[in-house]
Structures are given as structure tokens and as C-alpha cells.
Amino acid sequence: MIELNFDKAGGLVPAITQDYTTGEILMLAYMNQEAFDATLASGKATYYSRSRQTLWIKGETSGNVQRVKEIRVDCDNDTVLIKVDQLGGAACHTGHRSCFYKKIETGSIRVIGEPWFDPAEVYNK
Amino acid sequence: MIELNFDKAGGLVPAITQDYTTGEILMLAYMNQEAFDATLASGKATYYSRSRQTLWIKGETSGNVQRVKEIRVDCDNDTVLIKVDQLGGAACHTGHRSCFYKKIETGSIRVIGEPWFDPAEVYNK
Numbered sequence: 001m002i003e004l005n006f007d008k009a010g011g012l013v014p015a016i017t018q019d020y021t022t023g024e025i026l027m028l029a030y031m032n033q034e035a036f037d038a039t040l041a042s043g044k045a046t047y048y049s050r051s052r053q054t055l056w057i058k059g060e061t062s063g064n065v066q067r068v069k070e071i072r073v074d075c076d077n078d079t080v081l082i083k084v085d086q087l088g089g090a091a092c093h094t095g096h097r098s099c100f101y102k103k104i105e106t107g108s109i110r111v112i113g114e115p116w117f118d119p120a121e122v123y124n125k
Numbered sequence: 126m127i128e129l130n131f132d133k134a135g136g137l138v139p140a141i142t143q144d145y146t147t148g149e150i151l152m153l154a155y156m157n158q159e160a161f162d163a164t165l166a167s168g169k170a171t172y173y174s175r176s177r178q179t180l181w182i183k184g185e186t187s188g189n190v191q192r193v194k195e196i197r198v199d200c201d202n203d204t205v206l207i208k209v210d211q212l213g214g215a216a217c218h219t220g221h222r223s224c225f226y227k228k229i230e231t232g233s234i235r236v237i238g239e240p241w242f243d244p245a246e247v248y249n250k
Contacts, residue, residue, distance in 0.1 A: 008175065014139050016150060023148025025141060025197075028204045040229070050133065072150075072225035073234060075217050079153045081225045092200050100197035100206045104165070109198060 005078040006033060012048060013078055017091065020069040020083035026091035027099040029056075031080065043068050045082050062122045064088035090116035093123070130203040131158060137173060138203055142216065145194040145208035151216035152224040154181075156205065168193050170207050187247045189213035215241035218248070 004013055012030040019026055029047040031039065035055055038046040042057075045066035049056040059065030066084035073080055092099040095115030102109045129138055137155040144151055154172040156164065160180055163171040167182075170191035174181040184190030191209035198205055217224040220240030227234045 009134070014153060016141050016153060018150060025143060025150070025206055028139060028141060028199065071229040072237075073227045073229060074153065074224040075219050075221070075226070076224075079224075081150055094200050096200070099199040099201075099204075101200070102198040104196040104198060112197075 003077065004033070004036060004073065004080070005076065008078050012050075013080055015045075015047060016079065016081045017045060017066060018081060018083050019086060021085075024098055025100055026066075026084070026086055026097070029058075036080070039068060039082070040071070045084055058091075059087065062088065062093070062117075064090055066091070088117075093119060095119050095122070128202065129158070129161060129198065129205070130201065133203050137175075138205055140170075140172060140205045140207055142170060142191060142207045142209055144211060146210075149223055150225055151191075151209070151211055151222070154183075161205070164193060164207070165196070170209055183216075184212065187213065187218070187242075189215055191216070213242070218244060220244050220247070 006013055011032050014028055015031045016028050017026045030050060032048040035046045035048045045058045045068055047056045065087045068082055068084055070083040071080060090097045095117040097116055101112050103112050131138055136157050139153055140156045141153050142151045155175060157173040160171045160173045170183045170193055172181045172183060190212045193207055193209055195208040196205060215222045220242040222241055226237050228237050
């Protein structure tokens with residue numbers, strides 16, 4: 001039985017999502033127990049949306065589903081690391097491959113790379 | 126000026142720490158504004174300890190300092206990714222290189238790898 005510690009963050013654990021081949025960090029989101037169980041059962045990364053307060057199967061709108069290849073748990077069971085196959089090439093709702101497309105350079109922020117898709121075409125259909 | 130959004134998690138943002146050469150995820154911790162500023166100013170990863178409620182310069186006890194090589198910010202400015210050179214070879218207080226040394230396998234948890242150091246020798250001196 002897998003017992004995560006959801007108590008430290010109000011019923012949630014942060015979930016780091018990493019490309020299972022390149023090691024690139026794609027995004028960070030949150031899971032509650034239900035989202036974690038759904039991820040294990042379905043093999044598709046499923047998060048809890050704090051803004052919408054509901055389960056969120058990643059890619060259900062955009063088609064950019066994340067197939068789970070491996071799940072790691074940290075030392076004190078309050079964070080998970082999800083290694084995935086990112087379908088559609090991009091994880092971020094902005095169209096970028098990774099949500100971490102902004103790099104800090106001597107106090108300013110520079111955008112790294114170009115979006116893979118146009119969010120206006122993928123969402124708001 | 127770098128404006129992170131600390132409002133979503135009570136004055137904190139999660140900080141993912143990644144080995145800058147291998148891409149391995151070493152740990153996840155939290156930063157408040159002061160910890161983030163200290164990280165930028167010192168070049169050493171500095172977190173906010175939720176349990177001790179104080180700034181925490183990683184490695185100040187163990188010697189396993191993290192030299193910051195690059196900082197990324199995510200799309201909505203509420204998570205940071207810190208790419209580091211991990212001194213001493215191990216980030217986790219258990220002695221493992223990474224805090225994510227437990228792998229979920231068909232519903233159970235398996236420990237991956239051996240500790241690099243013995244915590245009893247490094248801490249509690």
C-alpha cells in the first residue's frame with residue numbers, strides 16, 4: 001500500500017513531471033489522493049486543478065496526454081516525480097514544450113524556445 | 126525585476142532542484158521571497174524550511190552545498206527550477222543522491238540505489 005503524506009499542503013502533494021527519455025522537466029502540478037489513484041489506475045497523468053477544484057486529466061482538452069512510464073516518491077512521501085511520454089510534444093498550455101521556458105539572466109527573464117502549438121487554436125475552440 | 130507569485134502557497138513557491146549535467150531531479154523544497162533573493166545573491170540554493178520556519182542554506186550542516194548554475198521560472202511564475210552542481214554527491218538527508226530514491230512498482234515501493242553517506246555520521250555530530 002502506498003501512503004503519501006497529503007497533510008503538509010492541504011490534501012495535495014506537488015507532482016514534478018519529467019520527460020522519461022530526455023530528463024527535461026515539463027511542468028509541476030498537484031495531486032490529491034484521488035488524482036494519484038487515477039494516475040496509477042489509468043497510466044495517464046491526472047492532477048488536481050487548484051483553480052478549478054476538480055480532477056484534471058492532463059491533455060483531455062489539448063490532446064497532449066502524458067503516458068506514465070515511472071513514478072518516484074521522495075524521502076518523506078510528500079512529493080512525487082512522474083516520468084512520462086508527453087504526447088503532442090508540448091506540456092505547457094502556452095504551447096511550449098515545458099512550462100519552464102523562462103530563464104533568469106542577471107535579474108531579468110528571457111524566454112527560451114518557441115511554442116510548439118498556438119494555444120488559441122488548441123483551446124477556446 | 127523578477128516577480129514570482131508567492132500567493133498560491135502561503136508565501137512560498139515550490140523549487141525543483143535538478144542536477145545541471147545529468148538532468149536528475151535531486152529534491153523539491155520551498156522558497157519564500159527572502160530565500161529566492163538569497164539564492165540569487167549568493168549563488169547557493171537557499172530554501173525556506175517549513176518545519177523549522179527559517180531560511181535554510183542547503184548544505185550548511187552536511188557540507189553538501191548546491192551551486193546554482195541556472196534558474197528557470199514556469200509559465201505562471203509560481204514554481205522555480207534550480208539547476209545545480211551538487212557538492213558532496215548527495216542531496217538527500219538520508220544520504221541518497223536524490224530524494225526520489227523510491228520507485229513505485231505494481232503498488233509497492235522499492236528503494237533505488239544505496240546512500241552516498243551515512244546520515245548518522247554527517248548530522249548529529
